[in-house]
Amino acid sequence: MFEGLRERLQTARARIGSSIQAVAAPQKEHGEAPGLPAQPLHSSATFADKVKTFVIDRELIITDSELAGALSDLEIMLLESDVALTVTDAIVGHVKRDLVGSHRRIGQSVDALVVGTLRRALLDVLGKGFDLSEYIRSHERPVKILFTGVNGTGKTTTVAKVGAFLKKQGFTVVIGAGDTYRAGAIEQIDVHAERIGIKIIQHQQGADPSAVLFDAVQYAISHKIDVVLADTAGRLHTKANLMNQLEKIRRVMKPDLIVYVDEAVAGNDAIVRAAEFDKTVGADVVVLTKADMDSRGGAAISIAHTIGKPLMFLGTGQAYDDIMPFSPHAVVEELLGDG
């Protein structure tokens, strides 16, 4: 899914690399000239060594203006890949901070320097991943997981996928049908639950979602079930009453983990709403859906960075097993790797 971004980053890497090399070439000659006449004064046995050290270990200072062109190219490339403006600024800023004024030894490969910098910048931006199975193993059962997000991001489908994923890992799971607002939502999750063979707790449409989810938790406790997955109705972060309802759900069911679901194709607004959800009910981890629509993957990076929450899964298709645990190191390697 990251092919687009990967391609662009490879180009950026070459671009910055060449810009540094272009700078390095003339400076080498200038640098040596004033240095040489001084050498004979220190005539000693180590003279040859000194020259060697001087030439090879001499450091070059990379300046701001030399990188400007390459950095602005990098900026446009990131923006085109759906990386949000602020995150783009963060990455470009990081690369600039790392490279400008840095001392590059002549013997050091330009490519390694650039890759190292980009890798640090991306890892910095991506944050840590999140291992759900590990989390469940290390916590008291039942582990209660609440899914939140705006309308149409794919919460219900994600609940089903995570249910299938956990079932495959050997956990017992119950789903609480907390979307009692949208017409057809209960039927939708009911069908999903039946297909993947998971027990579902539901009330009628229009019921109090807190009550449904409370029942789901009670069911899990009395049946010694490992995980409760709580679906909720999608809501826009601007609707105060709906956000209050979500806050009530949180109070009543006391979730261990709040999962914020958004789509990988969302633009800059993703940041605004993620922050708003985080503020009202909190968000421990993030799931990004519809990642298969976006070959560029920039939104994933942006959201992970801005909420400052680890990314747990990526949804990559319509089937139940189209879900991918997210590992920042693997992604960065994929983006910058040579293969």
Add this chain to the structure above:
Amino acid sequence: MLDSLSTSLKDALKKLAGKTVVDRAAVDELVKDLQRALLSADVNVKLVMELSKAIRTRSLDEPPPKGMGVREHVLRIVYQELVRLIWTATDVKLEPQTILMAGLQGSGKTTTTAKLARYFQKKGLKVGVICADTFRPGAYDQLVTLCQKINVPCFGNPEANDPLALTRQGLSAFKDLELLIIDTQGRHALEANLIQEIIELNKLTKATHRWLVIDAALGQQASEQARRFHEAIGIDGVIITKMDGTAKGGGALSAVAETKSGIVFIGSGETIEDLDRFDPDGFISRLLGMGDLRALVERAEEAITADAVDVTSMMKGKFTLRDMYQQLEALNKMGPLKQIMSMLPLGNMELPSDVYDVTSTKMVRYRIIMDSMTSIELDDPSLINSSRMQRIAHGAGATLDEVRELLKYYKLMQRTLKGLRGQGGKFNMQRLMKRFSGMQ
């Protein structure tokens, strides 16, 4: 709605308005700010680049028309280029037709289908809905529930798995109805078999319109997705959904530019009535700090009966307490005051927040007080002196302060409406210029 985009654009324009001489550097600065504003609103990068290039060249090359300052000249170009960016309004005809809904998963097709059915039903057409989404569990239940609320027939079968066969049955079952809306499964452009399916659906239904539903939050992907949908079935209208959030809808703008179509409707809430017609001129004006007057009038026409307030005559200037009495009642019917106000072209004029605070209970109080006024007082509020005030308060069982508050509110409304006069309908560039100049 679109608040953030218009704030950043206004900031960018304000910077230019502060300049005394428009030189190359000033234009460059504006263009850079515009770029950032549009990019952060998710407008496609290439589109932004084209736009800024055109503005820069035109601002520097074209001589300003006589009588227009250099600064106004640049503003006019910005406006024109933005209008060009969002293309033209699409005409929605009230005649028998078939509408095919297309869009990505979760963009809001099903909800919008029901909203559209309601819209055309209110305009007096016999509407029918076909659910061609045989993939998503619950899709049929969702559409049926929504259609039942508005008494629109809905054809579908949750057990079926062939959308083409199902649609064929639906078409023959509904052949007596005037307007058919076909809701389809969510799909994205990279799913070749699903794209093939919608091509066949389009052939089968011979749809008059193929509307693409786009989430206001959709990012840079919008262009690409819209292009592929356009190639497949020829999109002739775009509907932006979830515009009541903070998303700026820039992605939808890119989609419009890509399909060379217009934005037909915008969805702005969860209830079935929350669908508005889109008017690009108004949209741009609003982007630049003016309101969308036409949408308000259209909405008002539906909510107000013939004998109630005539919005247009009110705008013309005569505004008495009697008008306010009727207006308070009418506004109550139209929905929350704040929503109405956000549609009025108030521009940069910041309304005091207490204008919004007229809650329904307060409106009732106001009405009781006005009931204690004579008809001469209602027609000419300037007559009301302190002894008349005493009498009114006594008669209404209210305090003097309440009467004063009512009169204050009346004056505020009067001033507001005075400010609106003369801008209705046509976009008034001159006034806009003045307003921008005034912001320095």
